[in-house]
Amino acid sequence: MRRAAWILLGGALLSVGHWASAGEEDDARLSGGATTVFVTNKHSFGKSAANLPVEDLRKFAFGNRIFNTNWVKAPASVTSFDGLGPIFNRVSCSGCHVRDGRGRPPKSAGGPWNSMLIRLSVRGAPGEAPGPHPIYGGQLQNRAVQGVAPEGRPVVSYAPFTRELPDGTRVELLKPTYEIKDLRDGPLGAGLLMSPRVAPAVHGLGLLEAVAAKDILRLADPEDKNKDGVSGRPNWLPGKASGAKVLGRLGWKANQPSLRQQAAGAANGDLGLTTSLFPTDHRTPAQRKRIETPNGGVPELSDEHLDKLVFYLQALGVPARRNVAAPGVLRGEALFTKVGCASCHTPTLHTLPDAKPPHLAGQTIHPYTDLLLHDMGDELADGRPDHQATGNEWRTPPLWGLGLQKVVSGHTRLLHDGRAHNTLEAILWHAGEAKQVTRRFEALPAKDRAALLAFLASL
Ligand code: HEC
Ligand code: HEC
Structure with a gap:
């Protein structure tokens, strides 16, 4: 895989002069x-795809409205948008995915969790997989409708430590610790597993859904047969409809x-809305015995509205790169492949022709992800298995749009729980399968590290 990337890169470098007319x-x-x-x-993350047919724009606009709708408690005068909760995290999709962008940890210690959530489970008996918490379920809902108490209040605190790079550059990183306070139904008990996660940006996901499963599986190397230290495993999920295993991507x-399934799952877990996929x-x-509230229809989010919401997500365009031919950026792009970032952050994928x-259909895309799981080391681990993903594994996140995150979301926090404050910190947290790659990055002269970061900013 890496050799192919080099050839591609060689081609790109050769064609630099022709870019404008290419x-x-x-x-x-x-x-x-x-x-x-x-x-x-x-x-820039919220625009309809440039090639979306004009006749689809109304459907896109309607889906956009559903994504931005503030749901209310049932019964309400607007019956198609009632049924919130009774316990929930936010009243709208866009409450967390603001302007279709990424969430962040609270601004101050003890501040409200506005665009981030905590998944929960408890360890099973020896040999058994963990399951949802018997009282609090699979996710902590930190808000509730009037008259109902939220499940609890998550709090994060950070402990600073310093990393010294081979050339003496010192970088301060912040290690997070999570706690849940004001628990409504008593302590969480022994064997608790917690996974704090920020809301990712949502542009371009239709394209990732349209990549052939076999193309993704071809990138997997679970036993690391090519001995590059990087493996990559698919997360096989139980299929909801047929029972056959399906490939996890999101x-x-x-x-x-x-x-x-992601949108219906979010409606259910994050807003407390039922759908035909998740009818309860x-x-x-x-909790059902203790909290009783009227529902907002059966289901609360109709199939018609769910379809529009899914269409909206499929139809979001991906922002173009900037400064692609700047010498520093080109150098950074070459280094990205040379040090081995591209062995997980796959530069190029293709969508199915149909x-x-x-x-x-039929698009050549540059998402910089293999959509596979990688062991990222103990420091990034949440210790909470998720289907076939272990407590150490994370899916390679796409990097497209990275350089526009500040403009769209007003911050540069990165990684699953937003602990990194910029791309440099995000890289320095990489360990596990990425250890050798991170070491090579750290050993680069400062000028080359800066070039690699300039490349990331151009995405
Ligand atoms: C409380 C904040 C919150 C709300 C509200 C929320 N999301 Fe999310 N969203 C998340 C988080 C956190 C994730 C990552 C989940 C995970 O890793 O398990 C996510 C993931 C996603 C993804 C997949 C992104 C990716 O890169 O794989 C999509 C699509 C999505 N949400 C759509 C929605 C829709 C549609 C709604 C409204 C029905 C919604 N979300 C409401 C926090 C939120
Ligand atoms: C072994 C696979 C692997 C390698 C090699 C790797 N990454 Fe990553 N990268 C990941 C995974 C998985 C995450 C998500 C980790 C998390 O959120 O805890 C990630 C996260 C990131 C992020 C943050 C993205 C976000 O959305 O928050 C950036 C930036 C990044 N990587 C850049 C790089 C660069 C630059 C290199 C090379 C120096 C590199 N990565 C090498 C797998 C890899």
Whole structure:
């Protein structure tokens, strides 16, 4: 895989001079193929794909409205948007995915959790997989409708420590610790596993859903046969409809197979809305006895509205890269492959020729992910298995749009729990399978490290 990337890269370097006149397929700016949008302002993750047919724009706008709707407690006068809770995390999708961008940890210690959540489970008996918490379920809901108490209040604190690079450069990193206070139904008890996660940006996911499973599996190397220290495993999930295993692609541990299931799961877990996929809300049986509230219809989020919401996510364009031909950026791009970042952050993938909706079909895309799970070491581990993902494994996140995150989301926090404050910190947290790659990065002269970061900023 890495050799192929070199050849590609060689080609790209040779064609630098011709960029302006090059055909679309060699245009390095087109991260999302023909869906790519040329927008660099705070709305750059929220635009419809450049190649979306005009007749689909109304459907996109309607889906956008559902994504931004503030749901209310049932019964309400607007019956199609009632049924919130009774316990929930936010009242809208966009409450966490603000402007379709990424969430962040609270701004101050003890501050409210506005765009981040904690998944919960308890360790099983020896040999058994962990399951959801018997009282609090699989996710802590830190908000509730009027008259109902939230499940608890998550709190994060950070302990600073210093990393020294081989050339003496010192970087301060912050190690987070999580606690849940004001627990409504008593202590969480022994064997608790917690996984704090920020809301990822949501652009380009339709394209990732449209990549053939076999292309992703080809990148997997579970036994590390090529001995590059990097393995990569798929997260196989139980299929909801047929029972056959399906490939996980979405979420920080690839714990969701499709945008439809992801959106319905979010409606259920994060907003407390039922759908045809998840017909009961997320209260555990223990809570059901104690909290009774009227529902907002059966289901609360109709199939028609769920379809529109999914279409909206499929139709979001990917922002174009900037400064692709700047010498520092090109040098950084070469180093990205040379030190081995590209062995997980796969630069190029292709979507299926018959993908639906048609604007997603046959695209050459540059997401910088293999959609596979990697052991990232003990420091990043949450210790909480998620389907076939172990407590140490995370899915390689796509890097497209990285350089616009500050403009869109107003911050540069990175990684699954937002502990990194910038791309340099994010890289320094990489360990496990990425250990050798991180070492090579750390050993680069300062100028080369800066070039690699400049490349990341151009994405
Ligand atoms: C409380 C904050 C919150 C709310 C509200 C929320 N999300 Fe999310 N969203 C997350 C988090 C956290 C993840 C990652 C989940 C994981 O890794 O398990 C996520 C993941 C996603 C993903 C997959 C992203 C990726 O890169 O794989 C999509 C799509 C998504 N959410 C859509 C929605 C939709 C649609 C809604 C409204 C119905 C919604 N979200 C509401 C926090 C939120
Ligand atoms: C072994 C696979 C692997 C290698 C090699 C690797 N990464 Fe990553 N990268 C990941 C995974 C998995 C995450 C998510 C970890 C987490 O959130 O805890 C990640 C996260 C990131 C992030 C933060 C993304 C986000 O959305 O928060 C950046 C930036 C990044 N990597 C850049 C790099 C660079 C630059 C290199 C090379 C120096 C590199 N990575 C090498 C797997 C890898």
